[in-house]
Amino acid sequence: MNKELLVDGDTCYRLAEQKAARYFASLDEHVKGNTYLPALTEYLGAWKRNHVRRQPWLSFLPRGKGKSDTGDYHRHIQWLKHTGKLDDYLDRSISYIYMRDLGQAIDSPETQAKIQRTAAGIKQRLIRSSATNKGEPPEFISLAGLYRWAQKEGVETAAIWVIGKLKAVSDHIPEGMNAEHAQRKLIKIIVGVVLHAIEEMGDERSPAERARRLDEAIRLGYSYGLTYPFIDDLLDAQVLTEQEKARYSRIIRTALLTGSVPDPGEWAGTNKAMIQFVHAELQEAFEYIKRHQRPETQQLFFEQAYVFFHSQELDRAKHLSHAQYTNEELYIPIILKSASSRLIARSVIGAPLDEDFENRTFYYGIYNQLADDFADLFDDMEAGAVTPYTYYLTYRHQRSDLINPFELYWTVIFHLIQHVYHNDAKTREVILNRAINGLKRCKARIGTEKYNRMMEILASGNPGFDRLLRQMAAKAEDVDFFDKLLRDQLILMLKNEHKFKEEFVDTVETAREQINNALQIAKPDGIPPMKETLIDAANYSLVGDGKRLRPILSWVMGVQEYGLRAQAIMSLLRSLEYMHTASLIFDDLPSQDNASTRRGRRALHLVHNSATAELTGLFLIQKAVQEQASLDQFDAGTVLALMQYSARTAEDLCAGQAMDLNAKGKALTLEQLNAICFYKTGKAFEAALVMPAILAQVDEREIANLKTFAYHAGIAFQIKDDLLDLEGDARLLGKPVGKDAENNTSTFVTVLGQEGALKQMWEHYCLAMETLKEMPRQNVFLKHLLNYMINRDR
Template sequence: MVEQQYQTAEKKAHTYFQALVKQLEEPRFTANLKEDLQAYQRLKKSSFLNYDNIALTQDQKFLQQLTKKGMLDDYLHRSISYIYLRDLGRDIASPTMQRRIKSVTEDVKAYLHQYSNQELFSLEKLYRLAEKESLEATFFWLMKKLRHVSSLIPEGLDKVHAQRKLIKIIAGVLMHEIEELQEETSQEVRAKRLDKAVRIGYCYGLTYPFIDDLLDATVLSAQEKSQFAALIRHTLRTGEITPFSGWDGDNKEIVEPIYRELTDAFIYLEENQQKDNLDNFYQNAYLFFHAQEIDRNKNLDNPDYTNEELYIPIIMKSSSSRMIVRSFQLFSANDQVEEHMFYYGIYNQLADDLADIDQDLASNSVTPYTYFLKYRHKRPDLINPFAMYWSVISYLIHDVYKDDENTRQIILDRATNGLKRMRKRLGKHQYKGLMQTFSINTSFDLFLQKVVERTKNVAFFDKLLRDKMVETLQQQEKEKAKFRQTLEGAKDVINQLLIVKKTDQKAIINHSIMDAANYSLQGDAKRLRPIMTWVMATEGFGLPGKDIIPLLKAIEYMHTASLIFDDLPSQDNASIRRGRPTLHEKYNSAVAELTALWMTQKAVQEQTKLRKYEADKILDLISYSTRMTQDMCVGQIMDLEAKGKELSVDELNKLCLYKTGIGFEASLMMPAIVAGAQAEVTEAIKKFTYHAGIAFQIKDDLLDLEGDSTVLGKQAGIDSQNNSSTFVTVLGEEQAKKEMWKHYCDAIEALENFPHNIPFLKQLMHYIVQREK
C-alpha cells in the first residue's frame, strides 16, 4: 500500500519538477525574475525605515534598538507572515490571515517587551508560558523526556542540533494546533489539545536525532545502519513494531535504548490518533524516510545521477516532512494549505543546502549543489541548482500565490536575506567566487547581486531565534560542563581543607570529638554551600580564593553541625547521612550533640582568621553568622513542633527559610559582607536564596517520596515515617512541582540584580530542580 502511495507521490513530484525545468528553459525566465526583483526593490525603497543604522548584533540589543526607532512592527510582521506562509501553508494575502498575523505580531511584541532585558530562551520563560496555558504537567513531562533524550544521544552526534531540531518540531506541531483552536474554546479543552500537541511533537521529533541523524553519522557501521533502517522501514510499511532482537553489531547498547524510546513514541502516536490521521502519518512518514534513504545512499563519486534522481527525492522528502506535522490531527477543510506546503518544501531544502554547502562538501554528501560543483565541467546536462532555486521562487510567486504583491515581497525578502547571511559568513571574496560558479546569466547575476548589496530591511525574527537558540544551547552545554567541573574539582579541594587536624588543637590530649567531627564531614557530601561561597567571593566580588578559605570552612562547619542535630533520635532520628551511618549511630547521641556544638564554635573561630579584611567587616560577619546559627536552631524547633501537624504553604515557606534558605543565604551573604556589598546586592541575594532554598526543600520532599536511598545517600521516606508535613503532603505531588518551579523562576529573576553574571548560580538552580539526590 505505502509503495503505491510512494509511486503516486513520485509522479506528483515529477510533474512539479518538469514544470520547474520548463520555466528554466523559457527565454524570458531571467527577464521575468528581473521584473519581480525590480518591483520588489521599488517597494523596499518606498519604506522610510532603514535597519542599516542599527548594528545587527542578533540579540536583545538589536530588538531594543528596533523598538526605539519604530522598526519592530515591520520586522515582526514580516517574520510572522513568513512563518504562516512557509510553516503553516496559509494564504497570507487574505484579510482574515492579515488580521491573524497582526494579532500574533502584537502578542510577540508584548512578550519581547516583557522580557526586554533577559535571554530569549530559558527554562524560566518556558515554564512561565506553560503556566499561562495550564500546561505545567506537560512541562514536567517534557523536561524529563528531554533529559532522557540527551542521555541517549551517543558521542558523534551534535547534541545541540538534535535539541534544536526537536524543540522546533514540537513548536511546529503546537503552531498548527493553535491555529485550529477557536476563540471560544474553553481553557480546559485548549490545555488538553496543546498537551497532546506537545507530546505528538516530541514523539515525531525523535525521528530526527534517533533516525535521521543516527543514520547520517558514523556512529554505526554500515551493517548496523542497514539493520536499523530495516526495522524502521518495516514499522512504517506495516504499522507493526518489530521486537529488538538478534542485533548484529558492536553498538547494541547504543541502539537498543534508542529503539525502545522510538517504540514508546510510535505507540503513543498510534494510540492517540484517529485512523485517518494515522494512515496519513504512515504515508507521509514512509515517503520522507524512503526519500531520505535514497539521498543518504547516494555516492558523490558516482558520475551518472540524472537530474531527476537529484531533485525528485528532494521534492518528496521536503514536502512529506512538512506534511507529517499536518497529518497528526484532523484540520479544518483547506485544500490550499497542503498544496502550498507541497510546493514550498523544495524552496526550503535548496536554501538550506546552499547555506550548508561547505559542510556538505566536507562530509562528501550528495546535494544538487555539491554534485554540480564536482561534475559541471563533465556533465553539461546537469541543471544549475542555483537556477533551479530561482525557478522555484518564480513558480511560488506566479503559479502558487498568483502574483500577490505582499507574498512576493516576503519570498524575495527571505531569498535576499539568505544571500546576505551567506555573504557575511563566507566573506565577499569566497561568496563572489561561489556565485560565479552558479552563474545563471551575466545580466541577471549582476542585477541580483546589486539587489543583495543595496536592499535593506530583510532581517527575519525566526533566523534570530534560530541563532539565539543554537547560541543558548551551546552556552548552556559549556556552563553545565563548567558547573560539573566546579562541583567535582572544588569539592575535592574543599574536602581536604575541611579536615580538622589534631595538631591544630592546644588541648593536652587529642580527644575523640575531633575524630567525630572529621567523620561527620566525610562521606558523599555535595559541598554546595562552601562552593557557592567560593564562587560568589571570587566571581561575584573578585576576592582572592586563598584569602577566603576560612570562610569556606566556616560555612561547611555550620551546615554539618545543623545536619548532626537534625539526624538525632530526639529530632528526625535518621540512620543514614551522606551515604554512611549518622554520627549518633557511629558513636552515640551525647558525642553527636557535643560535636555539633563544637563545630558551631569552630566555624566562628575560622572567621577570626580573615585577618586581611577590615576588623569592622569581620565583626559584622561574625554577628551575622551567629545570628544565622540562632535562626537555624529556631527553624529546627519549628520543624519538630510541626511533626504531626498539618501546615499551610505559608508555614512551610517560613520553615524552609529557617531550615534551608538561611544556609543558602549565609553562603552568599558572608562573602558579600566581607566584600562590602551594596544594599541592592544584598537584597537580591536574600531574594535569590529565599526562593532557591524553598525550591531545594520541595525537591528534597519530592525525592523523599520517590527517591532511592542508595542514590540519595540518606534514608528515603523518612518524612512519612516522622509524620512530617511537607510540600508533597500538603499540596500533592503535582502541585508541589508547580510550586518548586515558581520558586525556580523567581530565583532566576533575582539573579539579574547580582553584581556580575554568575553562570554557576543559574546552573545551580537547574541542578536543584533536576537533581536525583
Template structure:
C-alpha cells in the same frame, strides 16, 4: 500487500515519486525555456523600490546598519527607532504563515490574524517591565515555564523539561546536542502555532489548555525523530550494520503500525539504542493514538523516511547520479515533512493546502542546502549543491541547483500563489536574506567564487541578484534572529555549565583537602571528639554551601581565594554540625548518612553531640581568623553567622515539632526556609558582606536563597518518593513511613513539581537585575531541580 501492514509502502512511495517527477519535469522545462527570467526580472525591479536606495543615501543606510554589532534587544530597539519594526515583524509572521501553516497571504482572515500577532509582539516588546533579553529567554526554563503558567499547562511543560534534559544527557558527543534541543523546541513551537491558529474565542480555558498540552506532546514526539533518526543515521555513531538494523526497525514500524521488539543490541551502543527505542516507541504510540487518519499519517511518514534513506545512501564519490536522482528525493522529503506536521495535528486543511505545501517544500530545502553546502561537502553528504560543486566541470548535463532555486521561486509566485504581491514580497525577502547571510558568514571573496560557480545562464539576471544582495536592505527575519540567539544562548549556557561543573570538582577537591581538623591536644582519646568530627567531614558530601561561597566570592566579587578559605571551611563545619545533630536519636534518629553509619552509630550519642558543638565553635574560629578583610566587615559577618545559626536551630525545632503532624503549605515553606534556605543565604551573603555589597543586592540574594532553598527541599521530598536509594545513599519512602508532612503529601507529586518550578522562576527573577555575572546561580538552580541525589 501483507494483511498485517497498514499501508502499501511501495504504492504510496511510487505515487509520491510520480507526482514529484511531474513537478521536476515542469521545473526543468521552465529552466530550458528560460521564460521565467523576464518575469522575475520585472518582479525584482518592482520589489527593489522598497529595498534599494540609490546614490549616497544607499551608502549611508548600509553603513548605519548595526545588526551585526547589536544584541537582540538593541537591534529590536534600533528597528523601532528607525520605524522598521512593524514591517520587520509583518514579513516574519507572514513567512511563518506561508511556510508552516500553508496559508495564502491574499486572504483577509490571514491578514487580520497576522496583524493581531504583530500588534501583540510589538506590545510585548515595548513593555517596560520586560527584561532586555526576555524574548531570548522565552526558550529558557524560566521563560517556558512562565508561559506554561499563562496557558495552564505547567504539568506538561515539566514533563517536557524532563524529556529535554534526558535527550541532551543521552546524546553522544559526536552529535550536536544544542541543535537537537533547538530543533525540538522549534518543532514544538510550530505545532503549538498550528493548534493556536485553529482555536477561536469559543474555546474556554480548559479546552485551550488541553489543546496546548496535546500540541507540546505531539511536537516533542514528532520532533524527536530529527535527533534520534535523521541526525543519528547521518552521524558516525552507529556502524553500517547497526544503521541497517535500525533503519529496518523504523521501516517496519511505519509499514505495520506496530513497534517491533527491540531484542538484544550488541556492541558499545546497546544502552543508547535501548533508550532511543524506548523514547521513540512512546512517541510513536502517542502520535498513532492521536491520528484520525492513521493511514495518511503513516504514508506521509514513510515517504519522508524513505526519501531521506534514498538521499542518505548516496555516495559523493559516485559520479553517475542523474538529475532526477538528485532532485526527486529533495522534493519528496521537503514536502512530506511539512505535510506530516499538518496531518499530525488533526486540523481541517484549507483548500489547496496540500498542493501549496508540496510545491513549497523544495524552495526551503534548496535554501537550507545552499547555506549548509560547505559543511555538507566536508561531511561527504550528497545534495544538489555538493554534487554540482564536485562534478560541474565533468558533467555538463548536471542541473544547476541555483538555477532550479530561482525557477522554483518563479513557479511559486506565479503558478502556485497566482502572482500575489504580498507573497512575492516575502519570498524575495527570504531569498535575498539567505544570500546576504551566506555572504556575511563566509566573506565577500568566497561569495563571489560561489556566485561564479553557480552562475545562471542569463548573465544579466545573475548580476541583478548579486546587486540585490549587495544593496537591498530590510530583508531580515525575526525567526532567523531568534534562531541565532537561541544557538548563541544554548552555546553560552553549555560553556558556562561545563565551566561550572569543572569548577565544582576543582573547588570541591580544594575544600576537601583543607577540611580535616588536626588535634591540638597531647591527650589521646580512643573516641575523640575531633575523630568524630573528621569522620563526619570525611563521609562525603556535595560541599554545596562553601562552593556557592567560592563562586560568589572569587568569581562575582573578585575576592582572593586563599583569604576566603577560612570562610569556606566554616560553612562546611556549620553544615556538617547541623547534620550530626539532625541524625541524633532525639531528632531524626537516622542510622545512615551519605551511605555511611551516622556519627552516633559509629561512636556514641555523647561524642556526636560534642562533635557537633565542636564544629560549630570551630566555624566561628575560622571566621575570626580572616585578617585580610576589613575588620568591621568581618565582625558584621560573624554577627550575621551567629544570627543565622540561631535561626537554623529554630528551624530544626520547628521541623522536629512538625513530625507526624499535618502541616500547611505555608508552614512547610517556612521550615524549608529555615532548614535549607538560610544555609544558602549565608553562603551567598557572607562573601557579599566581605565585598561590602549594597543592601539592595544583599536583599536580592536573600530572596534568591529563600526560593532556592524551598525548591531544594521540594526536590528532596520528590526524591524520597521517586528517587533511587542507591544514588541517594539512603532508603526512600522514609517520610511516608514516619507520617511526615512533605510537599508531596500536601500537593501530590504533580503539584509538588509545579511548586518547585515556580520557586525556581522566582529565584531566577530575584537576581536578574543584579549588575554582575551571576550565571552560576542559574546553573546551581538547574542542578537543584535536575539532581538525582
C-alpha cells in the same frame, strides 16, 4: 513480515513520487527554457527599488541609525524600534511563518488580521523583554519564559514534562552527533506543531479545551520531533555501524507499515545502552501519536510518515562517488521529504484534510531545502554528503545534463510567486525578502571570498540576473526575519549553555578541591584522648562525599563576583561547612530523623554513639565560630557584623529544625511547609550568598536581592529533595529513599502531590530567575546553580 500491513508502502510512495515527478518536470522545463528569468528579473527589479538605497543617502542618516548588528538580539530590537522598522519587520516575519510553517495563503483578510494581532502581541513582549533582560537571552527561549507561558495557558504539566524530556534527549545524544543542532530541531518541531494546534483551534475554544489541546500538541510535537535526532540524525551520523543502521532502519520501516514498533532484540556492542534508550523513547512517542490520531486521519498520517522516511532513506543511500544519478533521482526524494516533513506537523494533530494547505505545502518544501543546502554547501562538500549542490559542483564538467540547483532554486521561487500564490504583492515581497536574506546570511557566514567563488560556479548564465543578485546581496536592507534572529539566539544560547555548564563543573571542582583540602581538623600534640575522638568523629563526617554547595557558593561569590582572595576567605568557607555538617549530624540522630546513612557512609551516631555525635556537632559549631573570628584580613567591624549575622542564621536554622520535628505526623499547609523550608534550608543558602557580600561591603539593596534569590532557590532545592526521596536512586543520593513516608513526614510531595510539588518547584525557580534580573551583576554561576538544583539526581 508477519504483522498485517497498515500502510501499503509501495503504493503510497509511488503515488507521491508521481506527483513530485510532475512538479519536477514543470520546474525542469522552466530551467531549460529560462522562462523563469524575465518575470523574476522584473519582480526583483521592482523589489530592489524598495530595498537598495543609493549610497549618497546613507551619509545623511544620523549616526547609529543606518545599520544594526543582528548578532546582538536586544540591541537589534531596540534599533528596529528606534528607527521605526519594527512593525514592518514583525509583519514580514509573522507573514512568513504563516506561509512556511502553517501553509497559509497570506492574501486573505482573515489571515492578515491574524498576522497583525500576532505581530502586535509579539511587539509588546519584545519591547518589554529588551528593556528588562539586560543582555540576557530573550524570554521566548528561556526555561522561565516557557514556564510562565505554560502557566498562562494552563499547561504547566506538559511544559514540565517536555523540559524533562528535552534534558533526557540531550543527555543521550551520543558523541559524533551535534547535541545543539538536535535540540534546536526538536524545539523547532514542537513549536511548529503547537502553532498548528493554535491555528486549528481558532479563538472559539473554552480555556479548558484550549489547555487540553495545547497540552496534547506539546506532547505530540515532542513525539514527532524526536524522529529528527533519533532517526534522521542518528542514521546520518557515524555512530552506528552499517549493519546496525540497516537493522535499525528495518525497525522504523516495520513500525510505519504495521503501526506497531517491533522489539529491537539483542543488541551487542558499545551502542547497546543508547539503542535501548532510543528505542524505548521512540516507542513511547509512537504509541502516543497513534493513540491521539482520529480514525479518519490515522491512515493519512502513517502514509505521510512513510513517504518522509522512505524518501530520506533513498537520499541517504546516495554516494558522491556515483557519477550517474539522474536529475530525477537527485530532486524527487528532496521534494518528497521536504514537503512531507511539514505535512506531518499538521496531520500529527489529527487536523482534517485541507487540499489547499496540502498543495501549498507540497510545492513550498523544496524552496527551504534548496536554501538550506545552498547555505551548507561547503560543510556538505567537506563531509562528502550528496546534495544537489555538492553533486553539481563535483560533476558539472562531466555532465552537461545536470541541472544547476541554484537556477532551480530561483525557478521554484518563480513558480511559488506566479502559480502557487498567484502573484500576490505581499507574498511576493516576503518570498523575495527571504531569498535575499538567505544570500546575505550565507555571505556573512562563509566570507566574501568563498561566497564570490561559489556564486561564479552557480551563476545562471544570464549576466544581468547574476549581477542583480550580487548587488542585492551586497546592498539590500530590511530583509532580516525574526525567526532567524531567534534561531541564532537559540543556537548561541545552547552553545553557551554547554560552555557555561563545563565552566560551572570546572568551577565547582576547583572550589571543592580547595575546600576539601582545607576542611580536615588537625590534632595538636598533648590533647586529651576524648578530644581526639571528637576530632576523629568530626573528620569522619567531613570526609564523606558531600556536595559542598554552601562553601562552593561562597567561594564563587567571594572570589569571582566580589574579587576577594580565595585564601583570605578560606576560614569563612570552613565555617560554613562545619556548621552544615553539624546540622546533618544532629538531623540524623535517633531523636530527630533517625537516618542510617549520610553522604554514602554510615551515620555518625551508628559509627560511635548518639552522645558522641551530639558532642561532635557542638564541637563543629564552635570550630565554625573560631574560623569566623580568624578572618583577620578584613575590617574588624565587618567581621563582627558577619559573626552577628551568622549567629542569627544559626538561631533560624535551629528554629527550622525544631519546626520540622514538631511537624512530624502532622498535616501541614503549604504556608507552613514554606516557613519550615525557609528556616531549615533557605537560610543556609542565604548565608552562603550574603556572608561573602558582607565581607565585600556591598550595598543593602544587593544583599536584599540575594536574600530573595536564596529564599526561592532554597525552597526549589527542598522540593527537589522531597521529589528525590520519592523517586531518586539511593546509590546516587548516598542515603536511603522513602524516609519521608517511613517517618510520616509532611513534605511538598505529600501536601501537594508529585505534580503539585513540581509546579511549586518551577514557580520558585522562575521567581529566583526573575530576582537575578534585578541584580546589578549578571551572575551566570547562580543561574547554572539553580538549574543544577532542579535537574540534579542526588
